[in-house]
Amino acid sequence: MAVFKSFNAFRPSKQASTLIPALPYDVMNSDEAREMVKGNPYSFLHVDRAEIDLSPDIDHYSPEVYEKARENLLSLENSGALVRDEKPCLYIYRQVMNGRSQTGLVGCASVDDYINNVIKKHEHTLAVKEKDRINHVDVCDANTGPIFLTYRENKEISHIINNWVRSHEAVYDFGRDYTHHTVWVIDDAEVIGTLEALFKEVSSLYIADGHHRCASAVKVGKMRREQNPDYTGDEEFNFFLAIAYPDSELEIMDYNRVVKDLNGYSFDGFLKKLGERFEIESLPKAMSPDKKHSFSMYCQGKWYKLTAKKGIFDENNPVGQLDVSILQNNVLKPLLGIDNPKTSERIDFIGGIRGLKELERRANDDMALAFAMYPTTIDDLMSIADAGEIMPPKSTWFEPKPLSGIFIHHLS
Numbered sequence: 001m002a003v004f005k006s007f008n009a010f011r012p013s014k015q016a017s018t019l020i021p022a023l024p025y026d027v028m029n030s031d032e033a034r035e036m037v038k039g040n041p042y043s044f045l046h047v048d049r050a051e052i053d054l055s056p057d058i059d060h061y062s063p064e065v066y067e068k069a070r071e072n073l074l075s076l077e078n079s080g081a082l083v084r085d086e087k088p089c090l091y092i093y094r095q096v097m098n099g100r101s102q103t104g105l106v107g108c109a110s111v112d113d114y115i116n117n118v119i120k121k122h123e124h125t126l127a128v129k130e131k132d133r134i135n136h137v138d139v140c141d142a143n144t145g146p147i148f149l150t151y152r153e154n155k156e157i158s159h160i161i162n163n164w165v166r167s168h169e170a171v172y173d174f175g176r177d178y179t180h181h182t183v184w185v186i187d188d189a190e191v192i193g194t195l196e197a198l199f200k201e202v203s204s205l206y207i208a209d210g211h212h213r214c215a216s217a218v219k220v221g222k223m224r225r226e227q228n229p230d231y232t233g234d235e236e237f238n239f240f241l242a243i244a245y246p247d248s249e250l251e252i253m254d255y256n257r258v259v260k261d262l263n264g265y266s267f268d269g270f271l272k273k274l275g276e277r278f279e280i281e282s283l284p285k286a287m288s289p290d291k292k293h294s295f296s297m298y299c300q301g302k303w304y305k306l307t308a309k310k311g312i313f314d315e316n317n318p319v320g321q322l323d324v325s326i327l328q329n330n331v332l333k334p335l336l337g338i339d340n341p342k343t344s345e346r347i348d349f350i351g352g353i354r355g356l357k358e359l360e361r362r363a364n365d366d367m368a369l370a371f372a373m374y375p376t377t378i379d380d381l382m383s384i385a386d387a388g389e390i391m392p393p394k395s396t397w398f399e400p401k402p403l404s405g406i407f408i409h410h411l412s
């Protein structure tokens with residue numbers, strides 16, 4: 001049984017509705033963020049990456065950075081650029097990219113659901129990344145970026161959302177880069193109550209993207225409970241900002257790999273070793289894999305198709321049958337010497353949104369070879385999370401990504 005509840009969001013005024021929203025903090029570095037905000041003092045990157053308003057050589061994890069984030073958030077609120085809804089609401093957030101639409105319900109998920117595994121995970125988190133967002137949430141006293149959740153589609157929930165969209169005007173409707181964003185406010189108490197009740201029939205929510213932000217939000221909630229031993233469970237710090245999308249509307253893109261060198265092999269020697277585990281065909285041009293358990297490889301100016309041979313992976317193992325696992329266990333580790341892709345400096349990861357040309361560019365520039373992957377599926381993600389297993393690093397790339405700064409949830 002999942003909890004998904006309404007809340008009083010701070011959200012952009014009509015005048016600031018196209019100025020505040022920004023890409024998630026973790027899809028760019030500080031230098032890129034500094035460029036993105038030029039000429040726009042309202043950009044939410046001033047909150048999510050507050051180091052851009054301080055000296056370029058400042059430690060990004062300095063207390064001064066988190067205090068600046070809080071200062072910038074309060075400035076947006078006090079100026080009227082961010083306005084708080086007077087009563088608890090739910091929100092509908094639709095994104096359209098390349099003709100494909102995904103529509104999520106924005107509300108607050110439960111800290112206890114995360115603790116009790118009603119909200120299921122498929123990735124490990126890194127302590128240093130958690131600590132950064134713990135400090136950010138705690139000092140700002142707010143969830144500033146939504147957790148990207150999914151669930152097995154409930155037709156009644158979808159019907160109510162679609163009916164609201166058809167019968168109500170949007171409060172925001174704007175384009176940003178390659179995506180169109182539209183938001184509706186559900187302010188009818190009866191409709192809100194119905195949706196909250198329907199979510200109690202949803203057995204599990206799954207983290208699609210935002211494992212570090214989610215773990216950090218939960219740890220801040222636990223900290224606040226320790227600070228308030230008489231808490232009732234209804235306080236806002238018991239909940240965190242989330243967007244829940246039905247699984248039928250999501251698409252995972254490929255998450256590709258580039259490798260620095262051939263680990264001492266000549267190219268012919270490397271191909272010979274690959275041939276022990278994969279069928280190898282030359283490709284006439286750059287082509288993405290067309291099915292699971294096949295890969296496209298680029299090296300020395302040419303593309304090749306690799307097809308996994310029978311017996312090199314366990315088809316009944318939900319993690320072992322993933323293409324990212326097959327590549328790691330049969331190529332990256334035994335042949336290229338990359339034991340831990342999370343820490344190795346000889347491998348990099350490129351989201352499919354960048355295209356095959358980016359793989360060619362990197363392999364011709366600072367790397368030696370590239371692997372284009374077939375995308376992991378939503379079913380794979382849910383099956384692994386249901387089994388309590390963990391996906392290998394960099395298994396999924398979701399697009400489009402929800403913008404930050406459209407909804408802010410305060411903890412007190």
